[in-house]
Amino acid sequence: MSRVHKIFRKFYKIGLVLFLAIFLLFIFDEIQNLDIKRYLSEHYISEGVQETGAINLVTSVLYDYRGFDTLGEATVILTAAATLSFMTPIKKVKMLGTEFTIIIYQTIIIIIPFLVVLGMNLIFFGHISPGGGFVGGVILAMIPILVTINYGITFSENKLKPNHKSLLEGIGAIGFILLGLLGIFAGSNFLASGQANFGLGNPGELISAGLIPYLNLMIGIKVGAGLAAIFNSLIKEG
Amino acid sequence: MITPGFLYLAGALFLFLAINNKIKYIISFLITTGALIITFYLTPGYSLEINFLNYTLIPFRVDDISKLTGLIFTLSGLAAVFYSINISSRSNLQLIFLFIGSSLTVVFTGDLFILYIFWELMEISSSFLIITVSDLTKKTGYYFFLMQAVGGLSLLWGVFLNHSATGSLSLNAIEAGIPFFMIAVGIKLAFIGLHTWMPQTYSKVPFYVTVVLSIYTTKVGVYVMYRLLSGINILAYAGLISALFGIVMALRQNQVRKLLSYSIITQVGYMIIGISIGSAAGITGAFFHLINHILYKTVLFMVAGVVIYTTGKENLEDLGILGSKLPITSLATLVAFMAISGVPFFNGYMSKTIIKEALQEPVLIWGLNLMSFGTSLMFLKFIYYAFFQNSNINLNRKPTISMQLGLGFLTIIMLLIGINPFLLENLTNIDVDINYFDIKLMLSGIQPFLWSVIVFILLKKYLVKEYRRFIYYDIYREMAKIFVKIGYKLSIYHNGKLSKYLLWATTTLIILLSLLI
Amino acid sequence: MTGGKVVIYVILNMLMIFLLFTAFFAVFTKNLLNSIITLAIFSAILIVIFVILQAPDAALAEAVIGAGLTLTFFVITINKTKDWQNE
Amino acid sequence: MELPYVVVIILFYLGIYTIIMNKNLIKIVVGVNIVESSLILLLILISFKLGGTAPILDRKYELVVDPIPQALALTAIVIGGSLIAVMLALVIKIYKRYGTLNVDEIRKLRG
Amino acid sequence: MESAVWIILLPLLTAFFLGIFKLYSDKLFYSLVIVSMVIYLYLLILVINDSYPPKVYSIGNWGLLGINLMVDSFSAMFLLIIAILFITVIIFSLNYIKVNKHKFIILTYVMIAGIAGMVLTADLFNLYVFLEVSSMSSYALTAIKKTDKSIESSFKYLIMSTFGSFFILLATILTYYLTGTLNMAEISLEFKSVPFMIKSTIMFFFIFGYGIKIGLVPLHAWMPDSYEASPIPYNVLSSGLVMKSAIYALIRLLYVIFGVEFLTESGILNIGVFWGVLTFIIAHTLAYQQSNLNRLLGYSSIAQIGYITIGLFLGNEKGLIGGSFHILNHGIMKGTLFLVLGIFYYSLKADEIEDIQGLGYKFPVLSFTFVVAALAIVGLPPFNGFISKWLIIEAAIEAGFFYAAFFILVGTFLSLTYYLKVIIKLYTKTEKKTLIEKPDLSLKLPTFFLGSLCILFGIVPSLPLSLINNIPKFLLNNSEYIRILLGG
Structure with missing residues (x-):
C-alpha cells in the first residue's frame, strides 16, 4: 500500500512541475507575440555616455542610474559574511587535506601578483571595459582563498586577520555611502554622480565618469573582503 | 451629569490607592453610596452624545426603566460590596467594581456600540473574577468565559447585521439580526440549552462572588432583552419552558447553590414572559419582578454564603444550622422564602400579580401558576432542610458584621416593598393600576403555595431523596x-x-x- | 542573416541543448561530486552563452561567482559532509 | 517560440523539481543554483537583440543590446551567490548536528 | 524630502560602523547604538509628519531614469510601526541578548534598513533587492542562537523563502520584459495594454512569492518553526515587521501596478478574502495544539495575518483602513506578548505553557500586561485589536463578504480558547520554587510602553487613524499615486 502511495506521490509531484512548465510555456509564447517598448534602455544607450561619462553602460546603470540596487546587494554580501562569521566556531580547525604537488604550490605563489594586477585592472577599468567592482573584488578575494588553500587556514588568518577583513568590508561599505553622500553635499541627491557633475571627463579615459571609479573601488574592497571572509568561515565551519 | 457606571469604573482605578483596609472601606463606601445617590437624582430624558470613529454614540441616556434598573443595581451593589468587602482581596474587589460599573453602563447606554463594549467588559471582568478568585475555579472560569464570549460575539454579529441593514447603531431601531440577539441574551439569561455555565459556576466559586454574579449577570440579560427583543410573543412560551425546566432540575439538586441557580432560571422565566407580552403592564411587571428577584435571590445566596462561611459545607443537609444557631439569617431566609413563593404581603407577590394580570392567553396563565407552584415546592425543600431536620453541626466561626449588615439591609427593603407595594410605583412614577390587596387576587396568589405545601407533605419522601446520579450530557x-x-x-x-x-x-x-x- | 550569424545561432542552440544535458545530469546523478563538477560545466556553458548574447559583464561575474566561488563552496561542503558516496 | 526560452523554462522547473523532490540537502542547493542560473539566463536573453553589440560604447554602434537586464543580472548573480553560501553553511551545520543530509530526517521542529 | 533616504541610510551606516567598532571598543559600540537610535527616531517622526501629500525623492537625481523613493501615508504608517517596535526592541535586546549580542544588533539594523527600503521604494527591482536584504538578515537572526533547532528552522525558512523569491524575481523580469521599465508608475501605465492572461499570471506569481513570506496557510509551515527557535526580541520584529513588510509590498504592487479595477475583474479579491478566512481558521485550530508559547504566538501571528489579508483584499476604503490599522495594532500587541514572554524566558527560562504556571503572582504587573495584550489580540474591547477588527468586519459587510465577517467572529472565539488557556495557566498557583533572575528596568520599560499603547490606541483610536485615513486615497485611486510619482 505504501509503495503505491509513494509512486502516486512521485507522479503527483512530477505532474505539478509539468503543469507549471507547460503553463509558463504558453505564457512565454503569448509574451513573444507582443510588441515591446524599450524607451528607457534606448535613452540609456543614446544619452548614457554623455550623462554618466562611462563607456560601459552596464557599469553606468549599476553605479549611477541604479546605484541604490548596488548598495543593497553590497549589504546582502555583508549580511552573508556576518551570518557565516557568527556560525563559525572560535577554535581553529585544520585545513582539510590539501596535499598538492610542488608545481601547484609554486604556481599559486607566482599567480598571486598577477591576480592583484588583474583584480585592480578590472576594478579601475570597470567603467571602460567589462568588469567592475564585483568581478574585481572576487578576483582579489581569490588571493586569500588561494593562500588558505596553499598554506592552511592558520597561516592565512595570521597574514590577514578576520578582524582586518571585516574592517575592510566596513570601510568599503561606508565609503560607498559616503561617496553617495557627496552628491547631497554637491547640492544634488543621494548617489548623484552624473547629475552632480563630478568631473565627468572625456568618456573613455581612466579618470572620467565622475564617482563611478571610486564607487567601483569601494565595492571591490567590500566584495573582496566579504567573500574572503565567507570562504574562511566556510572552511572553519563545523 | 455623570453615569453611576463610570463612578464604579473610576472606583476600580481608585482602589489601586487603597494601601490599607481603612482607605478601602472609605473608597468603597463613597463610591457605592455616591452611585446610589446619583442614580436616585437622575432625570429621565437626559442623554449625552459623543463622536467616536465615524459614529455618534450615546454613552448615557436615562429613561424610566433604566433608572429603575439602575436604582436596584446600585442598591444591591451597595449591599453586595459590603457583604464581600472583608473576604475579598483587593484585586478581586477591583474586578467586582469593574463588573458592577460595566453592567450599570450597559443599563444607561443608548447605542449598540457602547452596549457591546460594556457587555464584553462585564464578561471579561466576571470571568477574571471567577478565574483568579480560587484555585478550584480555573476550569469553570474557562467554560464561563467561552460561553459568555459566544454570547458577546453573537451580540456583536447581530449589531453588525442590524447596522448594515439600518445604518444606525441606535437601540431603538432593531430590524435585523434578531436570532443572534436572542442567542446573546439567551446565554446571559441562562436560557434552557444555553444554561450550562450557570449551575456549575454559581456552585463552585466562593459564595460572595456568587452573590455578586447572581445580581448582575442574568439581570443585565433581562434588561438588554427588554431593549432589543421586547414584544416577541413566541418568546413567552420559550420562557415558560425554560422556567419549567429550571423547576425540574432544581428539585433534583442536593447542593444549596445549584438549587438556587436553577431557581434563577425559573424566576427569569417570569421576566421573559413579562417582556415578551410587550404591553406596558407586562414590562413593568417584569422589571418589578427583576427588582424583587434581585432582593430575595441575593438574600438567599447570602444565606447560603453565611452557611458556607460558618460551616464550610454547602449541601442541603447542612442548612440545618439555620434553624437554631443563626437567628438573623433564619429570619431573612423565611422572609425570602415567603417572597419567592409569592405569598401576599411579601414583595414577590406584587410583581407576579402584575405579570399575571397582564397575561391574556390561558396557557400562559396556567403555566405561570404551575411555575409558582414549582417554585414554592423547591423552596419548601429548602425550608424543610433548614428548619425541620435535626442537625448537630457546629459553627466554625461567626458570620462577620458586614455580612449581616448586607443581609439585614436587603431584608428590610424587601419587607418594606412587600407591605407597601406602591412604594416602587411612586418611586419610579409608573402607575400600574392594580389593587394588590384585593381578596380575589390574594387568593389566586396564595393558591399555588398552598397546593405546594400539600403536595410536599404528601410526596416528601420522593422530593427530599438524594439524586446523586443523574445523566449529565453537555x-x-x-x-x-x-x-x-x-x-x-x-x-x-x-x-x-x-x-x-x-x-x-x-x-x-x-x-x-x-x-x- | 549572414553566414557568420547563422553559425553563431546554431552554436547558441547547441549550447542550449548542452546546458540542458548538464543540468539534467547534475540533478539526476547519484554521485554528489559528479553533480557538482557537472554544475561547473553548466556554469561554463552559461558563460559562453552570455558572451554570445553580448553580455560580457554578466559573463565575467558568472565566471568568478557562479563558476568559481560557488563551486569552491560546494566542494568545501561536500568535503565537510563526508558521506556523499552513499547518496 | 525560440529554443532558448524553452530551455529557460525547463531549467527553471528542473530546479524547482529538484528542490521539491530531492532528499539530499546538497542536491537541493544545486537545484537552487540551477533556478538562479535560469533566471539570469532569462535576463540576458531579454536584453539580447539580434545583431546587437555589447553595451560598451567605445564607438558609435548601430544596435546595442539592452544594458538594464545585464545590470540586473549582475545583481541577481551576486545575491544568488551569497544565498548559496549561506545555504551551504547551514547544510554543513545541519550535517554536524544531525549527522545526515536527508531532508526528511531534520525534523526536530514539528507540530 | 532629504530625510526619506536617510531612513534607509542611517541604519545601514550604523550597521557598517558598528561592524568596525565592535572590533575595538564596546563602549563606543553601545553609545553609537543609542545615538543612532535617537537620531533615527527623530528622522522617522520628521518623515511621518511630512507624508501627506506624498513626496518623491529621486536617488541620483535621475528622475524617472533612476530609482525613486516615495513616502505616502501607507509607508508613513509602516514607518510608524518601525518607530514603535524598533526602538523598543533595541532597548530590550541590549540587556536581553547574551550570546552574539553585537551581531544581533548589527543584523537588526541591516534588517531595518532592508524593510525601510522595501517600504519606501517605488522601483520594482529595488524592491526585490531590499526584500533580499531584509530576508537575508532574517535568516541570520533566526539562526543566531546556533542551537540545533534554530539551524534547522533557519534552513527551512531559507529554502522556502528562496522558493518564493524565485517567483518574485521571475515576475519582476517578466514585468520588465513586457513594459521596458521598472518604475511602478510607468509599469502601471504600460500594463493597461498588456493582455489579461499574462497580467494575471504575473500577479499570481507575485502573490505566491510574497504569500510564502507572509505565511498564508498552506505556505506558512516555516513560520512557527522559526518562531520557536529564534531569540524572542527578533520574534517581535519578525511578526511586527518582516511579515508585514511582505504584505505591505504585495498590497503596494497589487493596488498600484495592477489597479483596483483589474483586481476586481480578475477575482483576486475574492480569492484573497477566502484565503484569509482559511488562514486564520486553520492557524487558530493549530495554535490550540501548541505547548510551546513561541509556537503558539507564531500560529497566532499567522492567524492575524489572515485578518489583515481580508481587510486589505476587500478593495474598499474601510477595508484598507481597517487592515492597515490591524497591521499597526498587531505589531504592538504581538510585540507586547513576545516581550513579556521574553522576560519570563530571561528570568526563568520558561517558554512552555507548563513553565509559566503561577507567574501571574510572581510578576503581577507583567502578567497584567500580558493579559491586556492577549485580550487585545483576541479582539475584545476596549483594546486596540477590537477597533481594527470592528473596522475590518464593517468593511467586509459593506463589500458583501458576509461569510468573511462572520468567520472573523468565529476566529475571535477560537483565539480566545487558547489565549485563555495560557492566561489561566499564568494564574494557577504552584508550589514550584524556581530560581529567579530579576529582570531589569530596561527590559520592563519597553514592555510596559507597548502594553500601554494597546490600551491607548483602543480608547483613542483617532491618534493613528488620522494618519491611516489617508491611505486609501493613493491605493484605491492609483492614478493619483502615479501622477505624483511621475512628477506631475
Whole structure:
C-alpha cells in the first residue's frame, strides 16, 4: 500500500512541475507575440555616455542610474559574511587535506601578483571595459582563498586577520555611502554622480565618469573582503 | 451629569490607592453610596452624545426603566460590596467594581456600540473574577468565559447585521439580526440549552462572588432583552419552558447553590414572559419582578454564603444550622422564602400579580401558576432542610458584621416593598393600576403555595431523596472535543518534513494558476 | 542573416541543448561530486552563452561567482559532509 | 517560440523539481543554483537583440543590446551567490548536528 | 524630502560602523547604538509628519531614469510601526541578548534598513533587492542562537523563502520584459495594454512569492518553526515587521501596478478574502495544539495575518483602513506578548505553557500586561485589536463578504480558547520554587510602553487613524499615486 502511495506521490509531484512548465510555456509564447517598448534602455544607450561619462553602460546603470540596487546587494554580501562569521566556531580547525604537488604550490605563489594586477585592472577599468567592482573584488578575494588553500587556514588568518577583513568590508561599505553622500553635499541627491557633475571627463579615459571609479573601488574592497571572509568561515565551519 | 457606571469604573482605578483596609472601606463606601445617590437624582430624558470613529454614540441616556434598573443595581451593589468587602482581596474587589460599573453602563447606554463594549467588559471582568478568585475555579472560569464570549460575539454579529441593514447603531431601531440577539441574551439569561455555565459556576466559586454574579449577570440579560427583543410573543412560551425546566432540575439538586441557580432560571422565566407580552403592564411587571428577584435571590445566596462561611459545607443537609444557631439569617431566609413563593404581603407577590394580570392567553396563565407552584415546592425543600431536620453541626466561626449588615439591609427593603407595594410605583412614577390587596387576587396568589405545601407533605419522601446520579450530557464539551481532535489531526500533518511543506506550496501555486484557466 | 550569424545561432542552440544535458545530469546523478563538477560545466556553458548574447559583464561575474566561488563552496561542503558516496 | 526560452523554462522547473523532490540537502542547493542560473539566463536573453553589440560604447554602434537586464543580472548573480553560501553553511551545520543530509530526517521542529 | 533616504541610510551606516567598532571598543559600540537610535527616531517622526501629500525623492537625481523613493501615508504608517517596535526592541535586546549580542544588533539594523527600503521604494527591482536584504538578515537572526533547532528552522525558512523569491524575481523580469521599465508608475501605465492572461499570471506569481513570506496557510509551515527557535526580541520584529513588510509590498504592487479595477475583474479579491478566512481558521485550530508559547504566538501571528489579508483584499476604503490599522495594532500587541514572554524566558527560562504556571503572582504587573495584550489580540474591547477588527468586519459587510465577517467572529472565539488557556495557566498557583533572575528596568520599560499603547490606541483610536485615513486615497485611486510619482 505504501509503495503505491509513494509512486502516486512521485507522479503527483512530477505532474505539478509539468503543469507549471507547460503553463509558463504558453505564457512565454503569448509574451513573444507582443510588441515591446524599450524607451528607457534606448535613452540609456543614446544619452548614457554623455550623462554618466562611462563607456560601459552596464557599469553606468549599476553605479549611477541604479546605484541604490548596488548598495543593497553590497549589504546582502555583508549580511552573508556576518551570518557565516557568527556560525563559525572560535577554535581553529585544520585545513582539510590539501596535499598538492610542488608545481601547484609554486604556481599559486607566482599567480598571486598577477591576480592583484588583474583584480585592480578590472576594478579601475570597470567603467571602460567589462568588469567592475564585483568581478574585481572576487578576483582579489581569490588571493586569500588561494593562500588558505596553499598554506592552511592558520597561516592565512595570521597574514590577514578576520578582524582586518571585516574592517575592510566596513570601510568599503561606508565609503560607498559616503561617496553617495557627496552628491547631497554637491547640492544634488543621494548617489548623484552624473547629475552632480563630478568631473565627468572625456568618456573613455581612466579618470572620467565622475564617482563611478571610486564607487567601483569601494565595492571591490567590500566584495573582496566579504567573500574572503565567507570562504574562511566556510572552511572553519563545523 | 455623570453615569453611576463610570463612578464604579473610576472606583476600580481608585482602589489601586487603597494601601490599607481603612482607605478601602472609605473608597468603597463613597463610591457605592455616591452611585446610589446619583442614580436616585437622575432625570429621565437626559442623554449625552459623543463622536467616536465615524459614529455618534450615546454613552448615557436615562429613561424610566433604566433608572429603575439602575436604582436596584446600585442598591444591591451597595449591599453586595459590603457583604464581600472583608473576604475579598483587593484585586478581586477591583474586578467586582469593574463588573458592577460595566453592567450599570450597559443599563444607561443608548447605542449598540457602547452596549457591546460594556457587555464584553462585564464578561471579561466576571470571568477574571471567577478565574483568579480560587484555585478550584480555573476550569469553570474557562467554560464561563467561552460561553459568555459566544454570547458577546453573537451580540456583536447581530449589531453588525442590524447596522448594515439600518445604518444606525441606535437601540431603538432593531430590524435585523434578531436570532443572534436572542442567542446573546439567551446565554446571559441562562436560557434552557444555553444554561450550562450557570449551575456549575454559581456552585463552585466562593459564595460572595456568587452573590455578586447572581445580581448582575442574568439581570443585565433581562434588561438588554427588554431593549432589543421586547414584544416577541413566541418568546413567552420559550420562557415558560425554560422556567419549567429550571423547576425540574432544581428539585433534583442536593447542593444549596445549584438549587438556587436553577431557581434563577425559573424566576427569569417570569421576566421573559413579562417582556415578551410587550404591553406596558407586562414590562413593568417584569422589571418589578427583576427588582424583587434581585432582593430575595441575593438574600438567599447570602444565606447560603453565611452557611458556607460558618460551616464550610454547602449541601442541603447542612442548612440545618439555620434553624437554631443563626437567628438573623433564619429570619431573612423565611422572609425570602415567603417572597419567592409569592405569598401576599411579601414583595414577590406584587410583581407576579402584575405579570399575571397582564397575561391574556390561558396557557400562559396556567403555566405561570404551575411555575409558582414549582417554585414554592423547591423552596419548601429548602425550608424543610433548614428548619425541620435535626442537625448537630457546629459553627466554625461567626458570620462577620458586614455580612449581616448586607443581609439585614436587603431584608428590610424587601419587607418594606412587600407591605407597601406602591412604594416602587411612586418611586419610579409608573402607575400600574392594580389593587394588590384585593381578596380575589390574594387568593389566586396564595393558591399555588398552598397546593405546594400539600403536595410536599404528601410526596416528601420522593422530593427530599438524594439524586446523586443523574445523566449529565453537555453538547458544548462534545463540540470542544471535536475541535481539539481536528487540531490534533492538523498538527500531525505538520511533521517537520521540508519537502512536504514545499509540496504544499507548489500545490497552492497550481491551484492559484488553475483558477486562471 | 549572414553566414557568420547563422553559425553563431546554431552554436547558441547547441549550447542550449548542452546546458540542458548538464543540468539534467547534475540533478539526476547519484554521485554528489559528479553533480557538482557537472554544475561547473553548466556554469561554463552559461558563460559562453552570455558572451554570445553580448553580455560580457554578466559573463565575467558568472565566471568568478557562479563558476568559481560557488563551486569552491560546494566542494568545501561536500568535503565537510563526508558521506556523499552513499547518496 | 525560440529554443532558448524553452530551455529557460525547463531549467527553471528542473530546479524547482529538484528542490521539491530531492532528499539530499546538497542536491537541493544545486537545484537552487540551477533556478538562479535560469533566471539570469532569462535576463540576458531579454536584453539580447539580434545583431546587437555589447553595451560598451567605445564607438558609435548601430544596435546595442539592452544594458538594464545585464545590470540586473549582475545583481541577481551576486545575491544568488551569497544565498548559496549561506545555504551551504547551514547544510554543513545541519550535517554536524544531525549527522545526515536527508531532508526528511531534520525534523526536530514539528507540530 | 532629504530625510526619506536617510531612513534607509542611517541604519545601514550604523550597521557598517558598528561592524568596525565592535572590533575595538564596546563602549563606543553601545553609545553609537543609542545615538543612532535617537537620531533615527527623530528622522522617522520628521518623515511621518511630512507624508501627506506624498513626496518623491529621486536617488541620483535621475528622475524617472533612476530609482525613486516615495513616502505616502501607507509607508508613513509602516514607518510608524518601525518607530514603535524598533526602538523598543533595541532597548530590550541590549540587556536581553547574551550570546552574539553585537551581531544581533548589527543584523537588526541591516534588517531595518532592508524593510525601510522595501517600504519606501517605488522601483520594482529595488524592491526585490531590499526584500533580499531584509530576508537575508532574517535568516541570520533566526539562526543566531546556533542551537540545533534554530539551524534547522533557519534552513527551512531559507529554502522556502528562496522558493518564493524565485517567483518574485521571475515576475519582476517578466514585468520588465513586457513594459521596458521598472518604475511602478510607468509599469502601471504600460500594463493597461498588456493582455489579461499574462497580467494575471504575473500577479499570481507575485502573490505566491510574497504569500510564502507572509505565511498564508498552506505556505506558512516555516513560520512557527522559526518562531520557536529564534531569540524572542527578533520574534517581535519578525511578526511586527518582516511579515508585514511582505504584505505591505504585495498590497503596494497589487493596488498600484495592477489597479483596483483589474483586481476586481480578475477575482483576486475574492480569492484573497477566502484565503484569509482559511488562514486564520486553520492557524487558530493549530495554535490550540501548541505547548510551546513561541509556537503558539507564531500560529497566532499567522492567524492575524489572515485578518489583515481580508481587510486589505476587500478593495474598499474601510477595508484598507481597517487592515492597515490591524497591521499597526498587531505589531504592538504581538510585540507586547513576545516581550513579556521574553522576560519570563530571561528570568526563568520558561517558554512552555507548563513553565509559566503561577507567574501571574510572581510578576503581577507583567502578567497584567500580558493579559491586556492577549485580550487585545483576541479582539475584545476596549483594546486596540477590537477597533481594527470592528473596522475590518464593517468593511467586509459593506463589500458583501458576509461569510468573511462572520468567520472573523468565529476566529475571535477560537483565539480566545487558547489565549485563555495560557492566561489561566499564568494564574494557577504552584508550589514550584524556581530560581529567579530579576529582570531589569530596561527590559520592563519597553514592555510596559507597548502594553500601554494597546490600551491607548483602543480608547483613542483617532491618534493613528488620522494618519491611516489617508491611505486609501493613493491605493484605491492609483492614478493619483502615479501622477505624483511621475512628477506631475
